[in-house]
Amino acid sequence: MVTGMSATGWAEHVVWWHLHPLSFLGAPRNAPPDGTPAQPRLRNLEPWLDYLVELGCNGLALGPVFASESHGYDTVDHYRVDPRLGTEDDLRRLIDECHRRGVRVLLDGVFNHVGRGFGPFRDVLARGRDSAYTSWFRLSFDGGLDYADFEGHRNLVALNHDEPAVAEYVAGVMRHWLDFGADGWRLDAAYAVPLPFWRDTAGRIPGGWFVGEVIHGDYPAWIRxxxxxxxxxxxxxxxxxxxxxxxxxxxxSWALQRHDEFSRDFAPMTFAGNHDVTRLASALSDRRHLGLALAVLFTVAGVPSVYAGDEQAFQGVKREAEFGDDDIRPPFPPAPGDLAPYGWPTYRLHEQLIGLRRRHPWLHRARTRPLHLANKQFAYESVSVDGAHRLVVLLNAADHGHDFALDTAPLRTVLSHDGAADATFVPGPGWSILEPV
Incomplete structure (x- = not known):
């Protein structure tokens, strides 16, 4: 039995709007020379806070904001705000403005690896075997200094998670920024870190919500x-x-069975896009299917997250090359009113679906059951844990309409892609969400 349910009750109601601050705010690709005045770019997020609230979100999930060498995931000082984004005062102002609107703030903690400019590693480069920090990294001095890195990226130096001083350092960072006002942490590359390390750091810190970046494997193990x-x-x-x-x-259907197994004991962070993958609008072979994808996201268990720009149908392809994230992490305009007009219908669709989820908070821990399954059509019901509430979701990916002959009690349409009132007939491609009459 997994026993890692969060003590932070607000997590049951949060919907995150996730962004990568350095790229969103148009910061330079590389950190400026030491001594360069900080640029208060974080303040430029303030016009977007009402936008995310109007979307229906009540959480701001920030990518890296700490001093780094380039993209933010090569941290050099976890206690200092990246000068390309501003100062500690700018971060405090942003958190205060979020909290004033009832918006939670999630920070991105990169604790699997650090940049080569990280202070303890610089000491190793300068002092070699005589450094007091040799145990912080997985080093070899045979034939010169060598070190373990993150997935072959030599500018990302892997930390030694068996070293107690590293755990103490990471726990100190987490506590510091939670005390500062952050509400939780996304733990980057959590899958690459031994589980006991997380138990000894995040697992012992009260008052925050901790979500690990895990791509595959035994998800419940990170909780248990x-x-x-x-x-x-x-x-x-x-x-x-x-x-x-x-x-x-x-x-x-198979994935939802697995999702149900996970959701019995914890609420996974669900998403249709993020800062590391091709944009949803570009990934779908038929962009008319975008609404079907979103209907699933907002009607199954979990803690949903929307990647900034996906709600405007932004396009962008992730490339496995240098600067391959540029297309999926573009700079945003100064204010929402400067966005292109073509994206607002997708924004309104997000508004409707997030609003539906807000009206049915039990979806956070819902169970799903297939009602009709074929290659191009899928109907499932989402049911509250106590069985008192349910929604039925109809998905039709075909080009032609489909009448779902469901053996259920009478249903009425609460939301559909075309506003149609016919409860069981769904034009193709399309979707509909129903509830008992």
Whole structure:
């Protein structure tokens, strides 16, 4: 039995709007020379706070904001705000403005690896074997200094998570920024870190919500053995996209069975896009399926997250090359009113679906049950844990309409892609969400 349910009750009601601050705010690609005055770019997020609230979100999930060498995931000082984004005062102002609107703030903690300019590693480079920090890293001095890195990226130096001083340092960072006002942490590359390390750091810190970036594997282990509150639900993310592209809803049905197993004990972080993957609008072979993907995201259990720009149907392809994230992490305009007009219908769709979820908070821990399953059509019901509430979701990925002959009590349409009132007939491609009469 997994026993890692979060003590932070607000997590049951949060919907995150997630962004990568350095790219969102148009910061330079590389950190400026030491002594360069900080640029208060974080203040430029303030016009977007009302935008995310109007969208229906009540959480701001920030990518890295701490001093780094380039993209933020090569941290050099976890206690200092990146000068390309501003100062500690600018971060405090942003958190205060969020809290004033009832918006929670999630920070991005990069604790698997650090940049080469990280103070303890600089000391190793300068002093070699005589450094007091040799135990902080996985080093070899045979034939010169060598070190373990993160997935072959030599500018990302892997920390030694068996070293107690590293655990003490990371726990100190987490506590510091939670005390500062942050509400929780996304733990980058949590899958690459031994579970006991998370248990000894995040697992022992009260008052925050901790979600680990986990791509595959035994998700509940990060809760049970790692002491985290949640993990990223990449299995569901993958199934949503590929089931639509392959016209194979059997994959999604299987993934929802797995999702139900996870959701019995914790609420995974669910998403249709994030800062590391091709944009949803570009990933779907048929962009008319975008509404079907979102209907799933907002009607199954979990803690949903919307990647900034996906709600405007931004396009962008992730490339496995240098600067391959540029297309999926573009700079945003100064204010929401400067966005292109073509994206607002997708924004309104997000508003409607998030609003539906707000009216049915039991979806946070819902169970799903398939009612009709074929390659191009899928109907499932989401049911509250106590069985008192339910919604029925109809997905039709075909080009033609489909009448779902469901053996259920009478249903009425509460939301559909075309506003149609016919409860069981769904034009193709399209979706509909129903509830008992």
């Amino acid at each position: 053995d790692g002491g985290l509150d949640s993990v990223t639900q990449y299995e569901l993310w993958k199934a949503i996209r590929s089931s639509l592209n392959d016209l194979n809803f059997y994959e999604l």
